[in-house]
Amino acid sequence: MTVTDLEYNPYAFALHDDPYETYQRLRDEAPAYWNNELSFWVLSRFEDVQNAFRDHEIFSSTGGVALESRRRRDADRPDFQQMIEMDPPDHTSFRKLVNRIFTGRRVAQMEEEIRSIFIRYLDQIIENGEADLVDDLTSPFPMDVISAFLDIPEQDREELRSHSDKILIREDGKMEIPQEAAEGMFAMLQYFIDDLPKRRQNPRKGIIDDLLVLEVDGRSLTEEELLGFCILFVIAGHETTTKMVANAIELLSRHPEQKNEIVHNLELAPLAVEEVLRYHNSTQYMHRTMSSDMNLHGNALKKGDSVLLLIGAANHDEREFGPTAGQFNIHRNPDRHLSFGYGAHFCLGAALARMEGKIALEEIHRRIPDYEVNHDAKIRFHSGNVTGWTKLPITFTPGTKST
Numbered sequence: 001m002t003v004t005d006l007e008y009n010p011y012a013f014a015l016h017d018d019p020y021e022t023y024q025r026l027r028d029e030a031p032a033y034w035n036n037e038l039s040f041w042v043l044s045r046f047e048d049v050q051n052a053f054r055d056h057e058i059f060s061s062t063g064g065v066a067l068e069s070r071r072r073r074d075a076d077r078p079d080f081q082q083m084i085e086m087d088p089p090d091h092t093s094f095r096k097l098v099n100r101i102f103t104g105r106r107v108a109q110m111e112e113e114i115r116s117i118f119i120r121y122l123d124q125i126i127e128n129g130e131a132d133l134v135d136d137l138t139s140p141f142p143m144d145v146i147s148a149f150l151d152i153p154e155q156d157r158e159e160l161r162s163h164s165d166k167i168l169i170r171e172d173g174k175m176e177i178p179q180e181a182a183e184g185m186f187a188m189l190q191y192f193i194d195d196l197p198k199r200r201q202n203p204r205k206g207i208i209d210d211l212l213v214l215e216v217d218g219r220s221l222t223e224e225e226l227l228g229f230c231i232l233f234v235i236a237g238h239e240t241t242t243k244m245v246a247n248a249i250e251l252l253s254r255h256p257e258q259k260n261e262i263v264h265n266l267e268l269a270p271l272a273v274e275e276v277l278r279y280h281n282s283t284q285y286m287h288r289t290m291s292s293d294m295n296l297h298g299n300a301l302k303k304g305d306s307v308l309l310l311i312g313a314a315n316h317d318e319r320e321f322g323p324t325a326g327q328f329n330i331h332r333n334p335d336r337h338l339s340f341g342y343g344a345h346f347c348l349g350a351a352l353a354r355m356e357g358k359i360a361l362e363e364i365h366r367r368i369p370d371y372e373v374n375h376d377a378k379i380r381f382h383s384g385n386v387t388g389w390t391k392l393p394i395t396f397t398p399g400t401k402s403t
Helices: 020-029 046-054 090-101 104-109 111-125 133-138 140-150 154-167 179-201 207-213 223-253 256-264 266-279 350-367
Strands: 032-035 040-043 130-132 285-290 294-296 299-301 306-310 389-391 393-395
Touching: 032 299, 040 046, 046 306, 090 207, 104 111, 104 350, 111 133, 111 140, 111 350, 130 133, 133 140, 133 223, 133 350, 133 389, 140 154, 140 207, 140 223, 140 350, 154 179, 154 223, 179 207, 179 223, 207 223, 223 256, 223 266, 223 350, 223 389, 256 266, 256 350, 266 350
Parallel strands: 040 306
Antiparallel strands: 032 040, 130 393, 285 306, 294 299
16 A cells, blocks of 8 residues: 555544554655645655754645645634734744743742642552552643642632543544534633733732733733734643653553653653654644745645644654664663754743653652553544543552551
């Protein structure tokens, strides 16, 4: 079967345990591949994806970053503006404002609190000897972390987590955004529309409150930009970390020798996080819109065309990672991967995600080192460009709560 026969479809890959055989065939047979049915290009080689991330003048973010929500670059903007869907110079000024208050130092100062949040959830299940890793640990944990940064009241967090889960849901074989996902987005938007005036009247201590009063070079964020930041921060901060930690445990359970290495040397946890990000990142592609014509690998990409930057395939490219690129190896320590993007849109929360992943793997392998995954009962998350687990049952020897 050739790639043409296969008709690569991003809405199918996330339902399979290993989409990377398809990715390899794309890289080898059709590095610039056109899907005629859904009208998009796929770039799958590391160098091509990296160059496209870098070249925002040709590969524009303003047409949307997901295939199902793509639009013309000159179309009307939604009711909120996300910097992930901006190009420089608009993106640059937005990012400059956010970088002023969401710093690496601020993240580092939160490490003790982030660890205590994770330990609290681990204590709730450790005496049981069984749990659903997603429901009990990896889903509520990052929402509490994000809420700590944004100063979201504890009683509101479950509501926002439910909205966030709904927003990324996609139905098999359909391009349209499901009603459930749209309702989740509108509900989250309404939450912050109601929340911002309350903060202006009674300021709190979170990042949102800082952004409400911050000016850089005479510029402050508009209402639409503030709303976009809040929504993006919650969705990206919650969903990607939820999926990344669960993906790590699922992978390590299938590589017991590497799991045991972490058990005996917790300093390997950051390396494991990095390899999970490379090998099975939660975000598998980003969408871009061509702002001008170009030729690539003998193909004519036209202005206005949709292009998927296939991160999952690029991170498995033998040209970048060598002949063992398709193998999971926590000792790989890759010099670079594209899981957090590249260039102007490099992920704002990369340092936070890495810290959360490190803490989660350290505490899991410290406290429940003999965990086993019930692979027959695990359930995949249904989405377009996000891959991970909705259910991941684990068993382990019961332990005691931390003192």
